[in-house]
Amino acid sequence: QAKSLGRSRSVVFELAMAADQRDYYLLERDLDEAIERDQLSLVFQPKVDLISRKAVGLEALVRWNHPTRGQNSPSAFIPIAEHSDQIIRIDRWVMRNAVAKQAERHSEGLPSLPIAVNLSIADILSPNLVPYLTGLLAEYGVPPQALEIEVTESCFMRQLAETRNVLRALNDSGISTSLDDFGTGFSSLSYLRQLPLQCLKIDQSFTHSMLQDHNAEKLTQAIVAMGNALKMKIVAEGVETREQMNWLLAHGCHIGQGYYFSPPVPPEDLQQVIERLEVRLSA
Ligand code: C2E
Ligand code: MG
Ligand code: MG
Ligand code: MG
Numbered sequence: 001q002a003k004s005l006g007r008s009r010s011v012v013f014e015l016a017m018a019a020d021q022r023d024y025y026l027l028e029r030d031l032d033e034a035i036e037r038d039q040l041s042l043v044f045q046p047k048v049d050l051i052s053r054k055a056v057g058l059e060a061l062v063r064w065n066h067p068t069r070g071q072n073s074p075s076a077f078i079p080i081a082e083h084s085d086q087i088i089r090i091d092r093w094v095m096r097n098a099v100a101k102q103a104e105r106h107s108e109g110l111p112s113l114p115i116a117v118n119l120s121i122a123d124i125l126s127p128n129l130v131p132y133l134t135g136l137l138a139e140y141g142v143p144p145q146a147l148e149i150e151v152t153e154s155c156f157m158r159q160l161a162e163t164r165n166v167l168r169a170l171n172d173s174g175i176s177t178s179l180d181d182f183g184t185g186f187s188s189l190s191y192l193r194q195l196p197l198q199c200l201k202i203d204q205s206f207t208h209s210m211l212q213d214h215n216a217e218k219l220t221q222a223i224v225a226m227g228n229a230l231k232m233k234i235v236a237e238g239v240e241t242r243e244q245m246n247w248l249l250a251h252g253c254h255i256g257q258g259y260y261f262s263p264p265v266p267p268e269d270l271q272q273v274i275e276r277l278e279v280r281l282s283a
Contacts, residue, residue: 028080030066035093039065042097043264044115046274047235047257050249053281055274057148059116059257060098061264062090082120091123096136099147101267103140110271116148116178121155125162130169144174150201151177153185160194167196178235183223192230200227204238207258211243224253 034040041063046055064072081087098115106112123129137144149170156163167177178199179191183206192200202223209216227234236248239258248256261281262273 024080027072027077028084028086031064031077031081031086031090034064034066035089037067039067040090040093041065041266042094042101043266044101044270045257045264046113046262046277047116047255048261048277048281050245050254050256053278055113055277056255057114057116058270059118059150059264060094060101061118062094078120082122085122087120087122088126091117091119092132094118095133095147099136099140099142102142102146106142112146113274114146114148114176116150118150118180119155121151121159121163124151124155124166125159129166130173133170133175134173145176147175148199149175149177150180152180153182153191156191156195157186160191164195171196171198178233181237183219192226197232199233199235200230201235201237201257202253204258207236207238207244207248208240211247221251224248224251228252 042060043063044058044060047057047059048054049056062074062078064074064077066072078087078090081090094117098117102112102115119129133147134144136142137147149167151163151167170177176198177196178201179195179197180201181203182200184203200223202220206216206220206223210220211217224234233255234253235255235257236244236253237257239245239248239256239260241260244258245256245260248254261277265273
């Protein structure tokens, strides 16, 4: 009986795998046309100074509006895109649209807030990333300080020297760099020493557990202390409650990002969200 149960389980498992595989290829195929068919868009989430309660930056996050599946989460399609050079086409679209957004904000006389874009390892290693970016900035007349790059530790595991060179070249052209999802990867400390990074983004798993879990709290405290000692900007990701915000303020982390302030919003809602932050957070 145990045997037949085992067998039927493995059949179920294989069917699930097959469905996943099919799904994977379907998504990959559709993703090829997403840009041409105008199915990608950007949403923006503010990074908030916890003391002044003002937005100090924005993060651009990609969305894929699939014709039949509706809105696909980037955690579902970015990993697929990362298996081929699709990711490079997608992220170049993201960079162009983020820079275009800056040019638009500037022409509307809106206060300048740097926009961060997320890059994958393939983008970092693609041969002409830096000229592409400086070209874009020149084309739209946007200063390099208006753009930031977020990378994760997974970028460095394989290509540390190459990544360091690219981050340096970005810094040299005036674009600052952030380490995203800090604390979830491996051997973070040696990367921090070796890489030219201006900002540390504490992964949301810390923010979510630090008030419940003593070890998480101590680790978060240590990360903040370390970032401050290295004179890096520190951003806590995934801030959802007033208690989390107060903890961060009390422990020396002064920038937060998360649903407590605002979820990522489409461009048409962005300025209103920015303007209402201060009012809402003071109430
Ligand atoms: P990330 O860069 O760490 O972005 C933060 C993610 O957390 C976003 O998910 C955001 O919507 C979500 N988030 C923000 N505040 C909260 C909160 O208070 N609570 C919770 N539970 N979640 C919050 P999203 O937009 O689904 O993006 C997921 C990941 O996909 C990003 O993580 C990033 O690694 C990747 N990604 C997004 N856009 C791009 C892109 O244009 N290019 C590349 N290469 N990757 C991207
Ligand atoms: Mg990010
Ligand atoms: Mg993150
Ligand atoms: Mg992430």
